[in-house]
Structures are given as structure tokens and as C-alpha cells.
Amino acid sequence: MDKILQRISEHDQSISVTNDGATILKSVNIDNAAAKVLVDIARVQDDEVGDGTTSVAVLCGELLREAEDLINQRIHPQTIAEGWRLARKAARDALEASARDNSGDEVKFREDLLTIARTTLSSKLLTYDKDYFAHLAVDAVMRLRGSNNLDHIQVLKKPGGHLRDSYLEEGFLLDKKIGVGQPKKIENAKILLANTSMDTDKIKIYGSRVRVDSLNKVAEIEEAEKQRMRQKCDKIMAHGCNVFINRQLIYNLPESIFTENGIMAIEHADFDGIERLAAVTGGEVVSTFDRPDLVTMGECDIIEEVMIGEDKVIRFGGCKSGEACSIVLRGASSHVLDEAERSLHDALCILTATVKDPRIICGGGCTEVLMAQAIDRQVEATPGKKALAMAAFARALRQLPAIVADNGGYDSAELVTQLRAAHAAGKYTHGLDMYNGTIGDMLELGVAEAYKSKLCVLLSASEAAEMILRVDDIIRCAPRARNEGY
Numbered sequence: 001m002d003k004i005l006q007r008i009s010e011h012d013q014s015i016s017v018t019n020d021g022a023t024i025l026k027s028v029n030i031d032n033a034a035a036k037v038l039v040d041i042a043r044v045q046d047d048e049v050g051d052g053t054t055s056v057a058v059l060c061g062e063l064l065r066e067a068e069d070l071i072n073q074r075i076h077p078q079t080i081a082e083g084w085r086l087a088r089k090a091a092r093d094a095l096e097a098s099a100r101d102n103s104g105d106e107v108k109f110r111e112d113l114l115t116i117a118r119t120t121l122s123s124k125l126l127t128y129d130k131d132y133f134a135h136l137a138v139d140a141v142m143r144l145r146g147s148n149n150l151d152h153i154q155v156l157k158k159p160g161g162h163l164r165d166s167y168l169e170e171g172f173l174l175d176k177k178i179g180v181g182q183p184k185k186i187e188n189a190k191i192l193l194a195n196t197s198m199d200t201d202k203i204k205i206y207g208s209r210v211r212v213d214s215l216n217k218v219a220e221i222e223e224a225e226k227q228r229m230r231q232k233c234d235k236i237m238a239h240g241c242n243v244f245i246n247r248q249l250i251y252n253l254p255e256s257i258f259t260e261n262g263i264m265a266i267e268h269a270d271f272d273g274i275e276r277l278a279a280v281t282g283g284e285v286v287s288t289f290d291r292p293d294l295v296t297m298g299e300c301d302i303i304e305e306v307m308i309g310e311d312k313v314i315r316f317g318g319c320k321s322g323e324a325c326s327i328v329l330r331g332a333s334s335h336v337l338d339e340a341e342r343s344l345h346d347a348l349c350i351l352t353a354t355v356k357d358p359r360i361i362c363g364g365g366c367t368e369v370l371m372a373q374a375i376d377r378q379v380e381a382t383p384g385k386k387a388l389a390m391a392a393f394a395r396a397l398r399q400l401p402a403i404v405a406d407n408g409g410y411d412s413a414e415l416v417t418q419l420r421a422a423h424a425a426g427k428y429t430h431g432l433d434m435y436n437g438t439i440g441d442m443l444e445l446g447v448a449e450a451y452k453s454k455l456c457v458l459l460s461a462s463e464a465a466e467m468i469l470r471v472d473d474i475i476r477c478a479p480r481a482r483n484e485g486y
Helices: 021-027 033-048 053-072 077-098 106-121 125-143 215-237 252-260 271-281 334-356 366-379 386-407 412-424 451-469
Strands: 003-006 015-018 153-159 167-170 172-174 185-194 243-246 264-266 298-308 311-319 325-331 359-362 430-433 438-441 448-450
Touching: 003 021, 015 021, 015 334, 021 033, 021 053, 033 053, 033 451, 053 077, 053 386, 053 451, 077 359, 077 366, 077 386, 077 451, 106 125, 106 334, 106 359, 106 448, 125 153, 125 167, 125 325, 125 334, 153 172, 153 334, 172 271, 172 298, 172 325, 185 271, 215 252, 252 264, 271 298, 271 311, 325 334, 334 448, 334 451, 359 366, 359 451, 366 386, 366 412, 366 430, 386 412, 386 430, 412 430, 412 438, 448 451
Parallel strands: 153 325, 185 243, 243 264
Antiparallel strands: 003 015, 167 325, 172 311, 185 298, 298 311, 359 448, 430 438
16 A cells, blocks of 8 residues: 655645655654664665565564564574574575576566566556556666666656656657757757856856946946856857757856857756766766867767657757667656656666676565575574574564565465465465465466565665664763853
């Protein structure tokens, strides 16, 4: 189920609708020191892999719940941590053994990526159009050709239409306007990217007083300012560019100079836009224009204005970095678009992680039960109290498919016991079929996850739980008192 996050700030009463674990945890004010560790591991999981943010927090919580029962049995935290480390190693070995790699076959690997994208989107807003958006995400990631730089994939949100109206645009889209009277289409563009002030045609003398004895002197000062701006424009045009894109505003005088010389000028390309443009066009962002020979300009085949719904945007086609593309999201409202962007971002992140490490595993609680059974087998050969901690680790892992079944409205105890029996019978690819409320073969159902995501969940949750377990007290430090005069 989704959550509505409502800001309670005096100046910000906005809301957002999401079920993304990292987004929810980052938005909640938490005073408990141990709970902040859970927020931190969810944030790291989101940065590192993009998916599994809820799983890592839930598994860490279940491990701490099991640890509380063991401590009540007077088992020392160090003994519990030692058992957990043994269990983590057994679980990791079982996870590696169950992973499969189809990166050698391009067709099979693309199908694996589509399966992972569908699985990731199944729990999000885009679940009803997951096939469509899975293809969208895979096409975008495959264009990167292994560079895995998500800066080359821009997500542009435009209210209106339906989610199904979203599409992948080859090239780069900039949601800005071209200057008045300037060419709306340029082929073989030479682009100069800049972050410089283009508003000095107005008198700006702060904290100073200028005394003049006539209005003619004021006009002379204004003319001197304009002359400086003309010289700056001449330096810019000396670079041989036919497109000038500035992060800051371009005022009327320089805009008219560029118009007279047939140069397309685009102003106020915000920091994110100008940096991404530099990446995809192969140019550099410059602030001074005295040495044209040291400046690398961006290149693309065509720049033109296109319509998306009721809005005009600027399209950069045939960029020097050929992997650049834009995903245009359409939707009924800004809340829908924001959640769709978060969902798609998770899919893009997990796909790029899979391209780096192409191993995949079965989803649907299959690997959790597989790892738990591997730990149980090792428990039988482990003497001492460490075995109790290892058994507790296995129980915590089995709680994940139980929670998934509960969230689907099914009898978790019945399904998890059936799943354990199936694995005991050698059906190691069986997991939860949440559409029919039974267990099934995950390979046939097309439910898969990235190996790297599941490994990060296992390691991050267990390490964070172990760190909290080793804490015996919280010390609140008051700020140091300052002496008078300092």
C-alpha cells in the first residue's frame, strides 16, 4: 500500500504519494538514534542499487527482534554477532550458488533485464503498465552501451495525458525557450556552454554613490556598460559557435546582438540541465572567453523546437554522446508524475547495476528460503550458543516472504510452510505466486531480482543490526559552553 507524506512546515504544506521505502524514511523526522541507522542503510541501498530499500530496513528490524529474544535468554551480544557472521557467510554462499549469468547471450540477457524491470515495477505505481515501462527502461539503459552514466538519461515530466502516453525520445530534451527572433532549427550545431553573467547592460553599483551633474553623464555610464557587453558578445561569437547556452539569464541587449548574427541563444539552462548537456554534447562549461583555442564546444546534428502536449521544448538530436536519450513521462497530475519518476528511477538504477554485475536470482521469497535452509543445515554442525544465533538469522530471513504474503492478503503461515516443503523436496526455484495466492516456479512466472541488490540487502541489514546489537547505552552530548568574548 502507498503512503501520503504531508509536510508540516509552516511554509510547505505539500503532499506526496509514494510507497518507496527510502523516500518515506528520509521524509520522517526520527529522534531515536538506532532508528536513524535504519534510515541510513535504506538511503545507502537507494544510492548503491536503487531497489530493495524497504527490504533492507525490514530485514534489519527482524534481526533485531530475534536478537532481543536471544538476549532475554541471557546470550551475550558478542556471541550473537559471531553466530550472525557465520550465518551471513552461509547465506552469501547459497546466494552465489543460486545466481545465473546470461550476459554471454545478448537475447537472453535482454530478457533477463526485462524480467528484473517488471519485478521491480510490480510493487510500484507503474505495475499495471509494467511491460510497457520495462521495455522503456531497458531500451534507455541498453543505449548507454555499458557506460552506466544515468546523467545521459533525462526524465522529463509533462502533466497531461495518461501514463501510457510516456515515450522514449532519442536525443536530449531541454525544457527552455529559444530567444525572440532567433532561428528555431539549426543543423550541425556548434554549441558553446557557459555559466556567465549576461545582464551587465544595466547599471549595478552596490554600496556606492555616483554623483553626476547632468543626465548626459548617466547616459554615458549606461553606454559604457553596453559597450562592455558588446565586447563580451564579440568574444563569444569569436568562438565560431552557432548556439549559445547560458546557465544564467541573457538580457535584452546581448539577446538582440545574437539575433542579429543568427545565433540561437538559450538562457537559464539550470545547473542540472547545463551539466547534463555538457556530458551528452561533449562540450565544456566555460565562464571566460579570452582563449577560444582552449575551449571544447559541444556538437550535435540538429537542434529544433518540438511540441509535447501543449508545451514547447528544445530537442538536441544526434548528440556527440550517442547514448543520450530522454524519457518523457505523461500523467494526470504532478503527484502521479513524481511517483512515476521515482518508480522509473528505481528500475533504471537496478538495470544499470545488473549491467555491471549481470548475475540474477529468483524472486518471490525464493532466495530467502534458500539462504535460510543453507543456514539451518550448518546449524546442525555448529556447537555452542552460536547455533542459536544462526537459527535466529534463518528465522529472520523467512520473515521476508511471510511479510510479502501478508501484504498480498494471503495466509502467510500456510504459504511459507508450503514453500519450505517445496525447497526441501529440491524445488529450489519455487517462490510465492502473489497473483494466485500459491507457490510456483519463479523461472516460469518470470519473477527475478538482481544478485547485487539481494546481496546488498543481506550484508547491509546484518551489519547494521550487528552494530546496533553491540551498543549498550546512548550518551547524549550537550554542546560545549562558550565563554564570553568567543
